[in-house]
Amino acid sequence: MIRGFKRILLKLSGEALMGHEPYGIDPVEATRIAHEVQAAVALGYEVCLVVGGGNIFRGLAAAAKGFDRGSADYMGMLATVMNALAMQNALENIGISTRVQSAIPMPSVCEPYIRRRAERHLEKGRVVIFAAGTGNPFFTTDTGAALRAAEMNCDALLKGTSVDGVYDADPKRVPGARRYDRLSYSKVLADDLKVMDASAVAMCRDNGIPILVFNIREPGTLAAVLRGEGTSTMVTSEEQALG
Ligand SMILES: Nc1ncnc2c1ncn2[C@@H]1O[C@H](COP(=O)(O)OP(=O)(O)OP(=O)(O)O)[C@@H](O)[C@H]1O
Ligand SMILES: O=c1ccn([C@@H]2O[C@H](COP(=O)(O)O)[C@@H](O)[C@H]2O)c(=O)[nH]1
Numbered sequence: 001m002i003r004g005f006k007r008i009l010l011k012l013s014g015e016a017l018m019g020h021e022p023y024g025i026d027p028v029e030a031t032r033i034a035h036e037v038q039a040a041v042a043l044g045y046e047v048c049l050v051v052g053g054g055n056i057f058r059g060l061a062a063a064a065k066g067f068d069r070g071s072a073d074y075m076g077m078l079a080t081v082m083n084a085l086a087m088q089n090a091l092e093n094i095g096i097s098t099r100v101q102s103a104i105p106m107p108s109v110c111e112p113y114i115r116r117r118a119e120r121h122l123e124k125g126r127v128v129i130f131a132a133g134t135g136n137p138f139f140t141t142d143t144g145a146a147l148r149a150a151e152m153n154c155d156a157l158l159k160g161t162s163v164d165g166v167y168d169a170d171p172k173r174v175p176g177a178r179r180y181d182r183l184s185y186s187k188v189l190a191d192d193l194k195v196m197d198a199s200a201v202a203m204c205r206d207n208g209i210p211i212l213v214f215n216i217r218e219p220g221t222l223a224a225v226l227r228g229e230g231t232s233t234m235v236t237s238e239e240q241a242l243g
Contacts, residue, residue, distance in 0.1 A: 004155060005045070005155040005156050005226070006044075006045065006046060006155055007045065007046040007047075007048070007122065007152065007153065007154045007155055008040065008045050008046070008047060008048070008154055008155060008156050008157075008158055008226070009047075009048040009049075009050065009145055009148060009149040009152065009154040009156070009157045009158070010037065010040070010047060010048070010049050010050070010158050010160060010222070011050045011051075011052070011141065011142065011145035011157060011158065011159045011160065012033065012049070012050070012051045012052065012087075012160045012161075012216055013052045013054060013159075013160070013161045013162065013216070014051060014052035014053045014054040014055040014056060014079065014080070014083055014141075015052070015054045015055050015161075015162060016029070016033060016055075016160060016161070016162065016216045016217065017029055017030055017033070017051070017055050017083055017086065017087075018055045019032075023055065023056070024055055024056060025055065025056075025082070025083065025086045027086075027090070030086050030087060030089070030090035031090045031093065031094070032219065033087070033090065033160075033216065034087065034090035034091045034093070034094050034096065035094065036160075036216065036219070036220075036221075036222045036223070037049065037087075037091060037096065037127060037222070038091070038094055038095075038096055039220075039222065039223035040222055040223060040226055041096060041125075041127065043223060043226055043227070045226065046122045046123075046125075047122075047127045047128075048118075048122070048127075048128050048129075048130060048148060048149070048152055048154060049084075049087060049127055049128070049129045049130070050080075050129075050130050050133075050141055050144055050145040050148060051080055051083040051084055051087055051129070051131075051141070052080060052083070052140075052141040052142075053076045053077070053078075053079030053080040053082075053083060053141065055079075055083070056079035056082060056083070057072075057075050057076045057078075057079040058076055059072040059073035059074075059075065059076040059137065060072075062075065062076075069137065069138070070137045070138075072137075073137030073138060073139075074104075074137060076133075077103070077104060077132040077133050077135070077137075078104075078132070080131050080132055080133055080141055081100075081102055081104075081106070081109065081110070081131040081132055083131075084100045084102070084110070084129045084130075084131035085100060085109070085110070085131075087129055088100050088129055091127055096127055097124075097125065097126045097127070098126055098127045098128070098129055099111055099118075099121045099126050099127075099128050099129070100128075100129045100131055101113040101114065101117070101118055101128060101129070101130055101131065102130075102131040102132045102135075103130070103131070103132040103133060103134055103135030103136075103144065104132040104135050110131065113130065113135070115151050115152070118130075118152060119152065122152070128152075130144065130145075130148045132144075134147055139199070140197050140200070142159070142196050142197040142199075142200035143197055143199045143200045143203065145157055145159075145200065146199075146200040146201075146203035146204050146207075146209070147203060149204070149207075149209050150203060150204075150207040150209060154209060155209075155210075156209065156210045156211070156212055157204055157209050157210070157211050157212070158211075158212045158213075158214065158222065158225065158226075159195070159196060159211060159212070159213045159214070160214060160215070160216030160221075160222060161195070161213065161214075161215065161216060162215065162216075162217055163195070163213070163215060164179065164213075164214060164215040164218065164221075164231045164232065165179045165180065165181075165213050165214065165215075165231060165232050165233030166179070166180050166183060166188065166193055166195045166213050166233040166235065167179050167180070167193070167195075168180070168191070168193070170194060179231075179233060180233050181233060181234070182233065182234045182235075182236065182241045183233065183235055183241055184235065184236065184237060184238040184240075184241040185201050185202070185204065185205035185211075185235055185236070185237065186205070186238060187241075188201050188235055189201055189202065189205075195213055196211065196213070201235070204235070205237070208237070210234055210235065210236045210240070211234070211235040211236075212225055212232050212233070212234050212235075213232060213233045213235070214230065214231065214232035214233075215231070218231075
């Protein structure tokens with residue numbers, strides 16, 4: 001276990017659920033990711049999960065095509081609820097107990113977000129999946145993840161995405177971009193490194209929550225990162241990044 005870490009929040013990009021498909025949810029990939037989460041639970045971590053919605057709907061992209069931004073963002077949040085239910089299904093199929101809590105109440109579908117209730121679920125060893133981001137348009141699930149990580153007193157936010165860390169430029173666009181092992185929140189913000197939203201980075205900085213960025217598509221990486229191995233980038237305060 002990474003020294004001092006007990007409770008983590010894992011943020012998965014929605015696109016991770018697509019697997020090799022161009023859109024939507026690939027059940028085989030959801031099951032593979034569920035096994036990754038199972039490995040984290042087996043290491044003794046309490047796990048909070050937030051899934052993005054980019055495999056189904058992104059508000060900003062829809063707004064660019066003429067949708068009203070507020071409505072588009074609510075559609076995006078509903079997409080994250082679908083992904084949360086897919087991950088709940090995949091996890092429960094392999095014997096992991098879960099609860100889904102949505103920031104937009106929909107009592108026939110899942111629990112509403114109640115912080116103290118989520119706390120009890122975690123204490124009982126359940127994986128709590130937080131759906132619908134912050135519940136507000138003009139945000140993203142990165143910020144929702146940072147918010148829930150702060151509320152649930154998580155020791156770290158792990159962002160599982162399609163790149164293996166934070167680079168000095170977008171590695172998908174800039175050949176030769178260089179990956180950082182460690183860097184500070186202020187460097188991410190000052191250099192406008194877009195691996196994560198600035199509001200999410202600022203929230204982690206203000207609450208002293210380390211961010212670890214790793215490639216969720218690479219099997220075994222989540223457990224490796226949690227053991228202090230594997231390829232990732234850790235974002236912390238300046239003092240911690242230097243030390
Ligand atoms: N400096 C950088 N370092 C690393 N990745 C970067 C950087 N700048 C941009 N990126 C891009 O950020 C993306 C990571 O964000 P991700 O795809 O996880 O988005 P998301 O909005 O969190 O998820 P979703 O798929 O649900 O929309 C990577 O695909 C990567 O290409
Ligand atoms: O707090 C939030 C979180 C999300 N949204 C909308 O959902 C989509 C999908 O989330 P990603 O973080 O992009 O995966 C996002 O594009 C927003 O439209 C939101 O409005 N508020």
